[in-house]
Amino acid sequence: MTEPDxxxxxxTLFxxxxxxxxxxxxxxxxxxxxFRDELQVTxxxxxxxxxxxxxARLESKLIPDLDA
Structure with a gap:
C-alpha cells in the first residue's frame, strides 16, 4: 500500500x-x-x-505486510 492511501x-474508517x-x-x-417494526430493526x-x-477489511489493509 502506498502512503497516500x-x-x-x-x-473512511472514521x-x-x-x-x-x-x-x-x-x-x-x-x-x-x-418500536415494533421488526423488519426495519432487522x-x-x-x-x-x-x-x-x-x-475489519479496511483495518486489515492498514496492517503492514511482513515478508516471511
Whole structure:
C-alpha cells in the first residue's frame, strides 16, 4: 500500500465507525421504546454487520505486510 492511501482509508474508517455507532444507538433506542417494526430493526442490524465487516477489511489493509 502506498502512503497516500492511508489517510483516505483512515477517513473512511472514521466515517464507517461513526455510522455504525449511530445505528447501534438508534437500534438500542428503538428497542427500549417498544418500536415494533421488526423488519426495519432487522435491516438496521444487517447494515451494522455490513459496516462491521467493511471496517475489519479496511483495518486489515492498514496492517503492514511482513515478508516471511
Amino acid at each position: 492511508q489517510p483516505s482509508i483512515a477517513q 466515517e464507517l465507525r461513526r455510522e455504525h455507532r449511530e445505528l447501534d444507538a438508534l437500534v438500542t433506542h428503538l428497542q427500549a421504546t417498544g 435491516r438496521m442490524k444487517k447494515r451494522k454487520l455490513l459496516l462491521k465487516d467493511a471496517i
